[in-house]
Amino acid sequence: MTDNQPSTAASIPHVSDRVFHNYPGAAYILPSDEQEAERLRLQHHVWKAAFEGKILLPPFRDQASYVVLDSGTGADIASQLSPRAILHGIDIEKRLFPPSHPSNMSFSITSITSLPDEWSNKFNFVHQRLLVLALKHKEWPLAVEQIFRVLSPGGWVQFGEFGDWRAGPITEKHRRMHKALLDSRDLNLDIHADLPELLRKASFTNITVEKRTIPLGSWAGKEGVDSRNDIISVFRSLKASVLRSGGLGFVETEEDFDQFIDAVEKEWDETEGAEVNAFIIYAQRPTQ
DSSP states (O other): OSSSSOSSOOOOOOOOOOOOOOOOTTOOSSSOOHHHHHHHHHHHHHHHHHEEEESSSSOOOOTTTTTEEETOOSSSSGGOTTTTEEEEEEEGGGGGSSOOOOTTTTEOOOTTTOGGGGGOOEEEEEEOOOOOOOBBHHHHHHHHHHHHHHEEEEEEEEEEEEEESSSSHHHHHHHHHHHHHHTTTTTTHHHHHHHHHHHHHTTOOOEEEEEEHHHHHHHHHHHHHHHHHHHHHHHTTTHHHHHHHTTTTTOOHHHHHHHHHHHHHHHHHHHHTTTEEEEEHHHHHHOO
């Protein structure tokens, strides 16, 4: 299947058995199949390990009546909340909803950029992780404004996004290709750096940024292997998008693409110090 996005260059022939979303107008370029669901489970493990076993960092009080919205649902945030809390997960594709979940959690197909009017002031906490490949530049301010609206006064929001990754010249070349792909789709590779200002403009307060560095590659043992497998899987799943865009000046065939990603993975395994930055940004809606 295709990635549901138009191409501005001659598409390079390729074979893809991945399944993508069909939500009208959405920019999301990752698959939405069982293989992606499995990767998201690994991603959650990597993310949790990076932040010392914590998922939720804001200093909120988890009370029995706590109402939580999980945007782009998939992370297991229920395990760090009271079992009496009320959780609601949203995504643009139901195939990624967890097949098993606590009885206090429900789901709906909804975009964070256009939440229902009746949700105003409803939630005590909103959690959103890794939508860098889902929201266009112009959609991020809308998402932040929608989150502000649906939070109750004093409520908190938490975003998680990856930042730069580095290892050597092959990785740097790949990063340029990755940025070219995102630029062609009007996606913001540096949203982790822009979020604090977007939150300020939306009138959030107590804005806090926490950064962790995650090793990439077998040189770093299991932690490096897990993070490598997670992120390399993302890069491989973008093959259809890159090739439908004509290779973006970096690859000319499907074989070129596969060999390029193989080389990135090899460089990570062989480069001590290969790493990716992870950021959690959280903020509070004023109590008044």
